[in-house]
Amino acid sequence: MPRIGWTMVPMTTTATPRAAQQPRATHFGLAMLALAMGGFAIGTTEFVTMGLLPQIAAGVDVSIPSAGHLISAYALGVVVGAPVLAFYGARLPRRALLISLMAAYAFFNLLTSLATSYRMLTVARFLDGLPHGAYFGAAALVAASLAPPDKKGRAVASVMLGLSVANVVGVPAATWMGQSLGWRSAFLATTLISLATIAMIWAFVPATPGNAEATGRRELQAFRNKQVWLTLLAGSIGFGGLFAVYTFIAKTVTDVGGLGQGAVPVFLLAFGLGMVVGTWFAGELAAWGVFRALFTGAIGSAALMVVFWFAAPHGWWALPVVFLITGIGSLVTINLQLRLMDVSGDAQTIGANLVHACLNLANALGAWLGGVVIAAGYGYRSPALVGAVLSVAGIGVLAWSLQAQRRTDALDLPALQSSASTS
Numbered sequence: 179m180p181r182i183g184w185t186m187v188p189m190t191t192t193a194t195p196r197a198a199q200q201p202r203a204t205h206f207g208l209a210m211l212a213l214a215m216g217g218f219a220i221g222t223t224e225f226v227t228m229g230l231l232p233q234i235a236a237g238v239d240v241s242i243p244s245a246g247h248l249i250s251a252y253a254l255g256v257v258v259g260a261p262v263l264a265f266y267g268a269r270l271p272r273r274a275l276l277i278s279l280m281a282a283y284a285f286f287n288l289l290t291s292l293a294t295s296y297r298m299l300t301v302a303r304f305l306d307g308l309p310h311g312a313y314f315g316a317a318a319l320v321a322a323s324l325a326p327p328d329k330k331g332r333a334v335a336s337v338m339l340g341l342s343v344a345n346v347v348g349v350p351a352a353t354w355m356g357q358s359l360g361w362r363s364a365f366l367a368t369t370l371i372s373l374a375t376i377a378m379i380w381a382f383v384p385a386t387p388g389n390a391e392a393t394g395r396r397e398l399q400a401f402r403n404k405q406v407w408l409t410l411l412a413g414s415i416g417f418g419g420l421f422a423v424y425t426f427i428a429k430t431v432t433d434v435g436g437l438g439q440g441a442v443p444v445f446l447l448a449f450g451l452g453m454v455v456g457t458w459f460a461g462e463l464a465a466w467g468v469f470r471a472l473f474t475g476a477i478g479s480a481a482l483m484v485v486f487w488f489a490a491p492h493g494w495w496a497l498p499v500v501f502l503i504t505g506i507g508s509l510v511t512i513n514l515q516l517r518l519m520d521v522s523g524d525a526q527t528i529g530a531n532l533v534h535a536c537l538n539l540a541n542a543l544g545a546w547l548g549g550v551v552i553a554a555g556y557g558y559r560s561p562a563l564v565g566a567v568l569s570v571a572g573i574g575v576l577a578w579s580l581q582a583q584r585r586t587d588a589l590d591l592p593a594l595q596s597s598a599s600t601s
Contacts, residue, residue: 205382209324210336212378213317216280217340219371220310222348223287224252226364227303228424229353229446233361238296243549246425250545251300253421255307256538263312264528272320272386276379279309279316284372291365311534314338318515320386335457335512342457342508345450350443357439405521406532408579413514413536414543416476416572419483419565420507421544424449427500430558435493445500452501456508468513468520472576475510480569482506487562511537544568 227234227249235245267275286306293299317337325333348371356364401407423430427449428442435441460471482503489496515533522528547568548561 204384206324208378208382209384210321210333212375212382213276213321213337214340214343215371215375215378216276216313216317217337218344218348219280219368219375220283220313221341221344222352222371223283223306223365223368224310225345225349225424225446225449226352226356226368227252228426229349229428229442230356230361230364231426231428233356234299237361238293238299240296241553242426242429243553244296246545246549248300248303249421249425250542252303252307252310253538253540253542253545255304256310257307257535257542259308260311260315260531260535260538261528263309264315264531267312267316272316273379273383274385275316276313276320276383277376279313280372280376280379282309283313284369284376287365287369287372291362291369307538310538311531314341314534315528315531318519320383323386324384334515335460338512338515339454339457342450342453345453345504346447347450349450350447353443353446357442403521404582405579406518408575408582409514409517409521410532410536410539412472412476412572412575412579413510413533414539415575416479416569417507417510417514417537417540418544418547418568419479419562420503421541422548422561422565422568423483423486423500423503423544425545425548426552426558426561430490431496434490434557434559435496436491437493441494445497448497448501449504452504452506453508455501456505457512459505460509460512468517469576469580471509471513472517473573475506475513476569476573476576478506479503479510480566480573483562483566483569487559487566490559490562540568 231242231245231249234248235242238245263279283306286302286308290299290302290306293302314337318334321333321337348368352364352367355367356362427445431437431441431445432439482499486496486499486503489499511533514536518533518536522532544561544565547564551560551564552558
């Protein structure tokens with residue numbers, strides 16, 4: 179059994195009878211761009227809701243905290259969709275699966291833009307979340323299969339980079355569009371981006387077979403591993419702090435920071451730039467050690483939440499803190515994915531999908547708890563303190579996971595030494 183502890187574990191893929199016939203992309207760069215484009219569409223749709231929360235709340239006649247539950251509804255859709263679609267989709271041809279998932283995403287975005295009531299909008303956001311995790315899971319596996327063995331980690335990161343770039347370009351642009359033309363226009367735009375993604379995947383991603391040996395039962399074996407559960411718990415709790423702050427950033431900037439509405443896209447841009455920089459550094463830190471990167475991210479996140487609480491009333495002084503919050507958060511995201519794909523063993527599909535279920539459970543938890551403290555009268559910067567508490571709790575779970583891993587390694591070592599001596 180490989181030691182994980184404080185060292186990087188190489189990402190592996192399950193061997194299949196087709197392993198010797200891995201698909202080749204005629205234009206590898208364009209294939210990666212097509213996969214990342216899906217991440218761009220999903221990232222823009224997911225996070226633009228935060229920037230347009232006041233407009234959406236006014237449009238369906240609900241309070242800001244109630245509108246925050248729309249973010250939780252989307253996140254819960256991801257939590258439900260990721261394992262369910264992994265269960266049923268592991269054997270499906272992956273290019274066809276990606277196209278189908280993005281088509282569903284386009285349709286539910288359109289449904290969001292047409293919603294006429296809060297209830298209908300909540301249902302639309304839940305449905306839109308269903309394909310999210312499955313798309314990223316399938317795209318990560320396709321990217322890894324197309325890349326040379328020594329470039330698989332970077333290929334997976336390139337898919338996630340689409341999500342990061344969405345927060346630099348897509349979310350601020352869609353937020354400005356929603357403020358200028360009405361919030362529905364932002365979701366119409368993401369519908370068009372989703373359709374463009376389908377065309378790019380069809381044109382540049384080669385036909386990629388599913389795992390012929392995969393079965394729903396084998397995928398579910400991942401849930402028998404204690405480390406899978408501990409990793410999911412660490413991400414679901416510890417990452418919630420970022421979303422507790424992000425969900426209510428628009429009102430924090432205007433009501434607490436005293437800035438105008440035009441400052442909101444700038445703060446969203448800072449979130450996005452932090453995500454891009456953090457995603458790039460995450461790959462480098464993974465070589466230093468997955469657990470080290472996770473602990474660094476969790477500790478840094480807890481500290482930055484407290485700093486943001488102090489900085490929020492001072493307007494533009496909070497901007498660099500926002501950049502650092504998402505930069506540190508992205509270190510956690512990529513390394514959680516690597517950790518889950520490793521500890522899932524043969525259940526690679528569900529391992530690749532579960533990280534997005536985990537992070538969106540954090541999204542739902544952070545948005546909900548943030549809404550609770552705001553509704554209780556503690557103000558729009560109070561979610562930052564909620565985030566600090568969640569980050570500290572995540573550190574505790576990571577420590578639990580590390581201790582459990584060390585005990586397992588200690589128990590396995592005598593058996594490995596005995597096997598080596600007899601051979």
